[in-house]
Amino acid sequence: MKQSSASDWAAQLAGQTRKANELSRHLDVSDEQRAEISEATAKFPMAITPYFLEKALDSPALLKQVLPTKDELEIGAADLADPLGEEHDEVAPGLVHRYPDRVLLLVNDVCASYCRFCTRKRMVGGRKLPFTKKRMQECFAYIRAHEDVRDVIISGGDPLMLPDASLEYVVAGLRAIPHVEIVRIGTRIPAFLPHRVTDELCAMLRKYQPIYFSLHFDHPDEVTGRTVDALAKLADSGFPLGSQTVLLRGVNDDVDTMRELMKRLTRCRVRPYYMYQCDLAIGIEHFRTTVEKGLEIVAGMRGFISGYACPTYVVDLPKGGGKVPVIPEYLKYQDGNRLVFRNFEGREYSYTEPTIDEPAVKRFPAVNE
């Protein structure tokens, strides 16, 4: 396993590809394409770490996630600047309180690489929500005053872009609040910049357990090489690891790719947590597919691969409705006490319920009758 040091990750950040003309060192970029990339990056910046770019040059599904295109300039009829209504639920700058017992804390607005389909395009890219201790103090004050908050999700941007001392400031500040039971760190660093996962980082965070990681992975080609080492280091340090995947047209919208991704993650001790329907952020319609397609993929995973490898498919509803699970229908119809299901292979099986009080009452809608 390669040991990572602070100079490794600083070198990766110094080597980011940020300009259209820098890409031509690695890719054939026409003049027309260069102009389109410049136009797209004026709206939402490009940054690609050398580590990720090297993989992406061999994997169209990876390149598509980070390479700007003219499609981003098309604004769909349903697109929203703030698709999840986070600003509506903002209770302090960068603190979103939507659910009863947990809050989302956006600590910064920069990432190691920028996903073109970012749901927080409105604020990510390094100009809107920088890390400051003063802002963190305002967020801590809110959390301290709200004893119902027992779970804090640290996100951004990418929290692991902060130096260890700043990240420790956040985590220690949260841990000092007695009713905060768990802290989660949402990050795509293991995919983009695994060098950041150093022994020092793990040792520092271990002092503040329980800390969960929500890791963003979209394609099996991301789960290779140093990324696998970084995941082992995090798991060996005792952090429960979960993953989040965005369903993306032309990237991972087929059963085989999604199965392979989930199997690789599980092998790396990452428990697939959520698979997201792609949000309505501006200029990303070309990445979206239908919920029907998502359901087909879910049905192609459940039963075929370990239950541990099956994430929950959710739509994060526009305007702050929150996450709702979408599940293929396995219950076909009810006939008195008898429920008729289809199994993962499509075969019919029935289950007879006990007679409790009113057996004739239909509790589920009758389908196919």
Ligand SMILES: *Cc1c(COP(=O)(O)O)cnc(C)c1O
């Ligand atoms: C996703 C999210 C959470 C966490 O939801 P879980 O279902 O507990 O993972 C909390 N707050 C906001 C605003 C969110 O978007």
